[in-house]
Amino acid sequence: xxxxxxTLKESPSQTAGPYIHIGATPNWVEITGVWEEDLGLVLVxxxxxxxxxxxxxxxxxxxxxxxKDALIEIWQADADGLYNSPEEKRGKADPxxxxxxxxxxxxVTGDYKxxxxxxxxxxxxxxxxxxxxxxFWIVARGINIGLHTRMYFSDEEAANGQCPVLGRIEHxxxxxxxxxxxxxxxxxxxxxxxxxxxxxxxxxxFDI
Amino acid sequence: xxxxxxxxxxxxxxxxxxxxxxYKTSVLRSPQxxxxxxxxxxxxxxxPRFGHNKxxxxxxxxxxxxxxxxxxIGQRIIVYGRVLDENARPVPGALVEFWQANAGGRYRHKKExxxxxxxxxxxxxxxxxxxxxGRYWFRTIKPGAYPWPNGVNDWRPAHIHFSIFGHxxxxxxxxxxxxxxxxxxxQCPIVSTIPDKAGIEQLVAAxxxxxxxxxxxxxxxxxxxxxxRRSTMFENRMEGN
Numbered sequence: 001x002x003x004x005x006x007t008l009k010e011s012p013s014q015t016a017g018p019y020i021h022i023g024a025t026p027n028w029v030e031i032t033g034v035w036e037e038d039l040g041l042v043l044v045x046x047x048x049x050x051x052x053x054x055x056x057x058x059x060x061x062x063x064x065x066x067x068k069d070a071l072i073e074i075w076q077a078d079a080d081g082l083y084n085s086p087e088e089k090r091g092k093a094d095p096x097x098x099x100x101x102x103x104x105x106x107x108v109t110g111d112y113k114x115x116x117x118x119x120x121x122x123x124x125x126x127x128x129x130x131x132x133x134x135x136f137w138i139v140a141r142g143i144n145i146g147l148h149t150r151m152y153f154s155d156e157e158a159a160n161g162q163c164p165v166l167g168r169i170e171h172x173x174x175x176x177x178x179x180x181x182x183x184x185x186x187x188x189x190x191x192x193x194x195x196x197x198x199x200x201x202x203x204x205x206f207d208i
Numbered sequence: 209x210x211x212x213x214x215x216x217x218x219x220x221x222x223x224x225x226x227x228x229x230x231y232k233t234s235v236l237r238s239p240q241x242x243x244x245x246x247x248x249x250x251x252x253x254x255x256p257r258f259g260h261n262k263x264x265x266x267x268x269x270x271x272x273x274x275x276x277x278x279x280x281i282g283q284r285i286i287v288y289g290r291v292l293d294e295n296a297r298p299v300p301g302a303l304v305e306f307w308q309a310n311a312g313g314r315y316r317h318k319k320e321x322x323x324x325x326x327x328x329x330x331x332x333x334x335x336x337x338x339x340x341x342g343r344y345w346f347r348t349i350k351p352g353a354y355p356w357p358n359g360v361n362d363w364r365p366a367h368i369h370f371s372i373f374g375h376x377x378x379x380x381x382x383x384x385x386x387x388x389x390x391x392x393x394x395q396c397p398i399v400s401t402i403p404d405k406a407g408i409e410q411l412v413a414a415x416x417x418x419x420x421x422x423x424x425x426x427x428x429x430x431x432x433x434x435x436x437r438r439s440t441m442f443e444n445r446m447e448g449n
Contacts, residue, residue: 023307085254100256142233
């Protein structure tokens, strides 16, 4: 026998199940009066700095059916590339931008939508700049452990080409699964980011 | 010594695999390509923090926070514990959210079709933030077991769902708490996605008679462990950590 290490094991993940909305977005499933507003619905206020954008899309399973019971969380830097987190040591982020959002996929269509701002660039661990990106975390019934991925921007071709993280993707055609196409709706930049859990267009997911 | 480095690599053999055919819904919802390993960048080592001001006084009291005309039916229980990291240090300021079925095993959700009755006084959601020692607690009623469409006769053991935010997005975790002594734990296709028996036991809350409120509520202790960070001791400063 050897000495025992003092570290603990992480609690094992379990699926969020079909009713995660009861806990995460109760008002959205008509459990009202417990708390006023579900967390994470609103990212941007009138004082928030940065270009207003909309992100929308769906999450598809291996039969190309959209998930109608998923929950998506996003986490992103502010317009200057700073995170609104005590762990951010490089400077003070925009106090009017939390950077975290949470939305269910629609129970009928499977659509999700975030109204946010376009983030600035943040450095990779060696100091090179990563391309602007938003971290996504997807949970649902049938997903045993939350899936991490990133959304990049189609109008950042040069930055995407230099991004050290995108550069680590071995099969180059898969880089496209992380790049949201820019369009316009009602005068607002709108990025469509569909997530494919499996199949030909399977999104690149990260072990972070 | 401070823990400022990247998080320890997640032990994927301790967690359920994505593809677990006994849990049928996982079959079409599991990525098939290997995950791309990414040593943490600042995007994963940061995360949102939630202030105590976001939390209302009844948010951690599921007996009262939805009740319209009296208390919900069921056995009154207290659930308490600590949120720790893998270095066994407390995680203060962690947002802990929980949701559950009522005493009959019925969720308050429009897509739920189980014939057990809805309890007019039970919503089934709550939340709290850990204190300086990483402690949390809430009051609720013990949820019932319920059948679910997987096999023709599969039942979930009584459980409470947990969602936990630590200090970094890399620590984000959703899991479930089970109850000591429940034989249904060992017959559940979702529980059995966890490969190791010791991993399952980590999710079984212990009945704590010492924390029980006499003539009021039984108590269960449930500690949650989030990922821990590497020390920067060996990375840049040999002294002064």
